[in-house]
Structure formats: C-alpha cells, structure tokens
Amino acid sequence: MALEDASHVIIADLLNSRTGQTLSESRRWRISTALSGLFREFGIENVDQLACLLERPGEHQLATRVVEALLNNETYFFRDHAYFTTLGNTVLPELAKKRADSKRLTIWSAGCSTGQEVLSLAMLFCEQPGRWADWTIEILGTDVSGKAVEQARSGIYSQFEIQRGISVAQMLNFFSETAKGWKVADRVMNMTRFEQRNILDFPPAPGRFDLVLCRNCLLYFDPATRRTAFDRLASGIAPDGFLMLGAGETVVGQTDKFEPASCGSAIYTRSAAETSIGVVLSGATR
Structure with a gap:
C-alpha cells in the first residue's frame, strides 16, 4: 500500500471511530479538499504529515478538528x-x-x-x-x-x-x-x-x-x-x-x-x- 493510501486509511478510520461514518475509497478524494483549511492553519503539507501527527499521543484536539472538517453539514431551510x-x-x-x-x-x-x-x-x-x-x-x-x-x-x-x-x-x-x-x-x-x-x-x-x-x-x-x-x-x-x-x-x-x-x-x-x-x-x- 502506498504511503498516501495508508494515510487516507488512518484518517478514514478516525472518522469511522468517532462517528460511525464510512469514508469509502471512492470518496477519499474529499480528504485533501475538506482539510485544506486545517493544512494552512497548522502548516501541514500533505495527508502523510497529517497522519503522522494524528498517530502521536495527545493529539485529541487536532483529531477532533479533522473529524469536524470531514463531516458533511450540508443543509438548508425547508430542504426538499x-x-x-x-x-x-x-x-x-x-x-x-x-x-x-x-x-x-x-x-x-x-x-x-x-x-x-x-x-x-x-x-x-x-x-x-x-x-x-x-x-x-x-x-x-x-x-x-x-x-x-x-x-x-x-x-x-x-x-x-x-x-x-x-x-x-x-x-x-x-x-x-x-x-x-x-x-x-x-x-x-x-x-x-x-x-x-x-x-x-x-x-x-x-x-x-x-x-x-x-x-x-x-x-x-x-x-x-x-x-x-x-x-x-x-x-x-x-x-x-x-x-x-x-x-x-x-x-x-x-x-x-x-x-x-x-x-x-x-x-x-x-x-x-x-x-x-x-x-x-x-x-x-x-
């Protein structure tokens, strides 16, 4: 498995463990897009660096921010x-x-x-x-x-x-x-x-x-x-x-x-x- 693919798995597993949601392989393209703001804020260059940070002890706050960014909060008044x-x-x-x-x-x-x-x-x-x-x-x-x-x-x-x-x-x-x-x-x-x-x-x-x-x-x-x-x-x-x-x-x-x-x-x-x-x-x- 390529390093980037392994990093995507770590992030998808984090989302699943926190929310129960499955980020299928076909939807993992969303990761970099959804997390682009966090990358800029924390000076993270890519998903591999993020995965390394998430694996360190005591990164609960960062993990929470990642999960929040990955959630799809699309909604509007009187939807449908x-x-x-x-x-x-x-x-x-x-x-x-x-x-x-x-x-x-x-x-x-x-x-x-x-x-x-x-x-x-x-x-x-x-x-x-x-x-x-x-x-x-x-x-x-x-x-x-x-x-x-x-x-x-x-x-x-x-x-x-x-x-x-x-x-x-x-x-x-x-x-x-x-x-x-x-x-x-x-x-x-x-x-x-x-x-x-x-x-x-x-x-x-x-x-x-x-x-x-x-x-x-x-x-x-x-x-x-x-x-x-x-x-x-x-x-x-x-x-x-x-x-x-x-x-x-x-x-x-x-x-x-x-x-x-x-x-x-x-x-x-x-x-x-x-x-x-x-x-x-x-x-x-x-």
Whole structure:
C-alpha cells in the first residue's frame, strides 16, 4: 500500500471511530479538499504529515478538528420542500388526532447539522397558530458535530443561509438582522433545543418521540452500522409515531424495525412486530 493510501486509511478510520461514518475509497478524494483549511492553519503539507501527527499521543484536539472538517453539514431551510408539505398537511394533522388529549408533541431531528431543519419544523407550527396555539411543542435537534450544534444554538445565520429555502415573507416574519447575522425569532427558538449526540448512541428519550426525522444521514453508514442506527431510532419513537428519512434512503431491505406508512413518501412507522413487542413489554412492567 502506498504511503498516501495508508494515510487516507488512518484518517478514514478516525472518522469511522468517532462517528460511525464510512469514508469509502471512492470518496477519499474529499480528504485533501475538506482539510485544506486545517493544512494552512497548522502548516501541514500533505495527508502523510497529517497522519503522522494524528498517530502521536495527545493529539485529541487536532483529531477532533479533522473529524469536524470531514463531516458533511450540508443543509438548508425547508430542504426538499415537498417533504415539509407532507409533514404539514398529512403527518402533523395525524399526530394532532393521536395526541388530542395531551396536546403535546415531541419531535427529534437526528443529524440536524446547523439547525435549519429543526427551525423549519418550528416555523411550520408558527404558521398554523389556530391548530397549535394551546399545544406544547418540543423539538430536539442532535448532531455529532459540536461546531454545527454550537451554531444551531446561536440561531444566527448568514444572508446566504437564510435565503436558501425560505421566502422573503418568512425571512421578515421569523428573522431579524443583527450585527452578527440574521437571528431567528424567540417564538421559533423557544420550541427547540440542541444537543451534541451521535445517532448511534441510545436515544435521548426512549419511546417518547412522536416524530423523528433522520434525513440524509444513513447514507454514510455501512449496512451493519445502518442497522444499528435503525435500532436506535426505533427505540426512540413512540409505538404509534412516525419516522421520516431522506429522498435517497429507505427501510426496505435495511431493517425489520420499520415499514412504509400510508401517509406519504419517505414516511415510516414501527413495524407491526415491533409495536406488538412494545405493548407486551409495557404490560409486563406495570
């Protein structure tokens, strides 16, 4: 194996050990491009020198910076707008019927990146005040990237970021311009909270979430890791809750924890076998 190839393996293994993501050989061309800023900052000339530095004891901070740089944090407001239409017109009304007694919805955006997906959900609720005025809405966003979570918590976005996916009316309604950028309104942020967390970790609130969004994240896992991710997602969703995946993702042939729902593309529910087990276990613990 050539020295540069061995260095690429070391960096790919670092990403996998920290996040579970697989950087396939065909995608390793990204390494030099994604890390070019770090190379300049640390005076590193090439991937071989970086690999040598990463192998030294005590380079935890550099390793973290490398992983952060390799993560794909691509996102924007109302990404794949048709999916949000499905949520607003079909999934959320269905959940409103199911939770009519408690008037509480708990949502988890797994792999939320810099927060645009979470805030898009919150804006959906704000745009339907008649339906949700007396409800408690809690939206949790989690991501393996600490840097992305930090921005999400700030609620501040550049002009470019807020122009991606939202209308001028939404921009003026939900954002105000500040010296640091465009800040989302408190009434939107108050529905949300953000945590640094890996999808492969056990869910933050087992069995509690009425809706989980995990879009465009599972693509980066190998089949075995993807099955683990589905297991974690399943254990976080309420028996009658919903899962939304990305356009290029599916549960078919990937897991027996979920099955396609009847309320729209990329929407899934816990499989019948899964919910039956949940009911039995719930009854046994009473």
